[in-house]
Amino acid sequence: MPLHLALVHYPIVDKTGRTVCTSVTNLDLHDLSRAATTYGADGVWIVHPYEAQKRFLQRVLRHWREGWGAQYNHTRRESLAATRLADDLAGVEEQITATEGRPPVFVGTSARRFGRSVSFGELRTRMEENPEECYCLVFGTGWGLHPETMEEMDLVLEPVYGTGKWNHLSVRAAVAIILDRLRGTERPERC
């Protein structure tokens, strides 16, 4: 079952609720790609509308995929092999559809609860029982995905909670936990 991740930098809300565009974070690129490779995901999409930011990302990707970094650390070359750029989620959908032969089911993520959210168990079961489907988990930077983006999602995943109500995880941590909950192999042994 093909699984992709998308990290959105616009449109994003800031802590006052305003619509903003965030800058790229180098460690997001690495941490998301390393987690995606660990959990067998098929693609990581860095979504940014600005040419200058995409040029920066392309330069970082070239360093680790073809440049000096590829020799220095082969695990970075391997983890970034399936990392791609897109202007917006429509571009992600178009490129995934072209390579996977079907459009992805977009799954929005948020630290806040939405009325129509699916649980981790429900999504994991749906993924396992429908191997012909293709999924794209969508993550926000800043203070999260814009409400209009959430409205456009096919599914919305329940938030990650720890032991209480405080759940201000970094997007790097949230991506790792969500991939482990949806694809991790440790769980079945415990059940």
Next chain:
Amino acid sequence: MPLHLALVHYPIVDKTGRTVCTSVTNLDLHDLSRAATTYGADGVWIVHPYEAQKRFLQRVLRHWREGWGAQYNHTRRESLAATRLADDLAGVEEQITATEGRPPVFVGTSARRFGRSVSFGELRTRMEENPEECYCLVFGTGWGLHPETMEEMDLVLEPVYGTGKWNHLSVRAAVAIILDRLRGTERPERC
């Protein structure tokens, strides 16, 4: 059951196996503290022997705990409230013993498998059945904890694997996944 995390910068191995001291990474401070607070951990220990690095960390901590950052983003103030510095793990042990009234059970983590490792299920069960015990999960930077440090651990946790053998997660991702596997509340609903 008290739970602490320690992030070690020396002694660490680099990719050739040499013993090195790594520089601090600002996002490690935030990501580990945010994950620790989400999962109700009682302390995060940043372990570094160099005064200059500790001064930098203290300055960052002051910014978010007392300075302008504390007003700008209260979630950072909250997450960094229980983040402390130490020269080495002996210092961590001393300070935890002083505050918790008992020395911690040190649990080493590694991306490589050690013969005597405990599984996530075993450690979770041990933690739940022994609320009088205090634990400190120990994480390495660079290419991981030094073999001598691993030898000194009371327990060694099995590695995090995703869907295959490739498991080059960032320490930020590994901390998040390990906390979720040991303390996450989503799992019982699924079993």
